[in-house]
Amino acid sequence: LHKERIKKLKESIDSLTLTATPIPRTLHMSLVGVRDLSVINTPPEDRFPIATYICRRDDKVITEAIRRELDREGQIFFVHNRVRSIQKIARDLNRLFPKARIGIAHGQMAEEQLEDIMIDFLEKKYDILVCTTIIEIGLDIPNVNTIIIDDAHKFGLSQLYQLRGRVGRTDRRAYAYFLYPSYRSISDTAKKRLQAIKEFSELGSGFKLAMRDLEIRGAGNLLGKEQHGSVGEVGFNLYCRLLEEAIKELREEEEGKEKKEK
Known part of the structure; x- marks a missing residue:
C-alpha cells in the first residue's frame, strides 16, 4: 500500500x-x-549459516536447545503464536528451567508494557522470551542465537524464513528449531514448507526460498x-x-x- x-x-x-x-x-x-x-x-561478512532442525515436538529437544544456549550465556526466542495458551508455554518452560528468567511478549499487550518487556530482554534481564510472531521483523539482538518455533507447520514459508533471520546476526553460531506435533498429522503442503526451510539454510538463500514458495x-x-x-x-x-x-x-x-x- x-x-x-x-x-x-x-x-x-x-x-x-x-x-x-x-x-x-x-x-x-x-x-x-x-x-x-x-x-x-553476498551475505554480510563473518556470518555463519544458521543450523536448522526440523523436529517433532519433544521436551528433550527443547531442553537440549535451551541448555546449549544458556550454557554460553546467550538468550532464546520461543515462538508460540497463540496468545490464549502462551502463559501455559511459559509455565512449561519454567518447569524445565526453574532458574531461567522468562518473559512473555505478544501483540495484545499494552504498548508500554510490550516496550518494557522488549527493552528488558534487550538488556538481558530475561533469558527466554516466549513470544508470538511480533518479533518477526525489525529486531536485531546480537545475544539471541537460538530460536524455537512451536507448531512451525502452521506458518508460511516466508514467515519461517523471517523468524529464522532473528538469530545468527553476529559471528556466533546460531540455531533454529522448527517443531511440529506429528509428521503424519500435518498436510503435504506444510511438509514441503518445512523441507524447504531445512534445504535452504545457507546464507543468502532468500531468493531460492522464494522460488520454492512460488512453486x-x-x-x-x-x-x-x-x-x-x-x-x-x-x-x-x-x-x-x-x-x-x-x-x-x-x-x-x-x-x-x-x-x-x-
Whole structure:
C-alpha cells in the first residue's frame, strides 16, 4: 500500500523495493519481465549459516536447545503464536528451567508494557522470551542465537524464513528449531514448507526460498492482491505466457525505434 502511494506522487518515479523473500506474485511478475529484478547473493561478512532442525515436538529437544544456549550465556526466542495458551508455554518452560528468567511478549499487550518487556530482554534481564510472531521483523539482538518455533507447520514459508533471520546476526553460531506435533498429522503442503526451510539454510538463500514458495503456492492473482495461488480458476499461466510475449514485442519495438532515431 505504501509503495503504491509513493508511485502516485509522480508518474515517472523510479522505485527500488528491497525484500528478503518476495511474495509469489511479485516474484512471478519479475520472472515474466513485468518488473526488473536484481539479486544480492553476498551475505554480510563473518556470518555463519544458521543450523536448522526440523523436529517433532519433544521436551528433550527443547531442553537440549535451551541448555546449549544458556550454557554460553546467550538468550532464546520461543515462538508460540497463540496468545490464549502462551502463559501455559511459559509455565512449561519454567518447569524445565526453574532458574531461567522468562518473559512473555505478544501483540495484545499494552504498548508500554510490550516496550518494557522488549527493552528488558534487550538488556538481558530475561533469558527466554516466549513470544508470538511480533518479533518477526525489525529486531536485531546480537545475544539471541537460538530460536524455537512451536507448531512451525502452521506458518508460511516466508514467515519461517523471517523468524529464522532473528538469530545468527553476529559471528556466533546460531540455531533454529522448527517443531511440529506429528509428521503424519500435518498436510503435504506444510511438509514441503518445512523441507524447504531445512534445504535452504545457507546464507543468502532468500531468493531460492522464494522460488520454492512460488512453486508450492502458485503465483496468485497478478491483477489483484490475493496470494492464495488459485491459478487454475483464472487461467493465470496462459495469461502470463501471453503477457510475456507482449512484453517481448513491446521491448523489440522500443529497441527498433531507438535504432531508427540513432
